[in-house]
Amino acid sequence: MLAAQAQLATQGGGQPSVEAPAAPRPTATQLTRDLLRNHGIAGLYKGLGATLLRDVPFSIVYFPLFANLNQLGRPSSEEKSPFYVSFLAGCVAGSAAAVAVNPCDVVKTRLQSLERGVNEDTYSGFLDCARKIWRHEGPSAFLKGAYCRALVIAPLFGIAQVVYFLGIAESLLGLLQEPQA
Numbered sequence: 001m002l003a004a005q006a007q008l009a010t011q012g013g014g015q016p017s018v019e020a021p022a023a024p025r026p027t028a029t030q031l032t033r034d035l036l037r038n039h040g041i042a043g044l045y046k047g048l049g050a051t052l053l054r055d056v057p058f059s060i061v062y063f064p065l066f067a068n069l070n071q072l073g074r075p076s077s078e079e080k081s082p083f084y085v086s087f088l089a090g091c092v093a094g095s096a097a098a099v100a101v102n103p104c105d106v107v108k109t110r111l112q113s114l115e116r117g118v119n120e121d122t123y124s125g126f127l128d129c130a131r132k133i134w135r136h137e138g139p140s141a142f143l144k145g146a147y148c149r150a151l152v153i154a155p156l157f158g159i160a161q162v163v164y165f166l167g168i169a170e171s172l173l174g175l176l177q178e179p180q181a
Contacts, residue, residue: 002126050108050126058101066093066161086165087158094157095150102149103142 026034035043066089073085081089107129116122121136123129133141163169 047108047112050104050111050129053126054101054104054108057104058097061100062093062097062157065096066090066157069093070161082166083162083165086161089157090161091154093127094153098147098149098153099143102146103130105149106142106144 026077026103030069032044039046069089069092070081070086073081073089075082110129110133121129121132123132
């Protein structure tokens with residue numbers, strides 16, 4: 001090894017560079033402590049309004065759409081839809097709702113980011129953030145990540161509806177009571 005380094009030095013090659021070890025990533029507890037220290041308890045709720053502006057419309061889109069899609073798969077009005085219909089209805093409704101509220105999610109994510117890049121805007125609130133995104137990046141910026149979000153949400157809500165359909169959670173929690181005679 002030393003001979004190879006000596007040969008490189010005589011041929012004009014420099015010493016091999018030794019990179020500094022990367023700083024360890026902070027834990028969730030450390031981030032929370034820093035957030036509380038620097039911003040107080042209000043720092044924990046930064047972006048709450050934006051989160052509600054995303055989650056409430058998501059539910060407004062998701063639940064009625066799921067109910068209608070699930071009802072389409074019912075064999076008859078007296079029977080429940082098969083579990084695979086609940087799964088597919090959950091997937092489709094979840095994806096549609098995720099894409100529908102993606103503009104709100106983009107704004108929420110920008111508001112909640114802890115560190116800003118050199119050329120990144122700072123925002124005073126939801127409307128200010130939305131205006132700056134529209135002005136600087138155009139309307140397509142509000143759909144950034146929509147495809148990936150829909151792909152993640154689809155199986156998540158499909159599986160959640162199957163778990164609900166099969167009563168797994170109730171069984172695990174012992175919430176189903178025996179019928180009394």
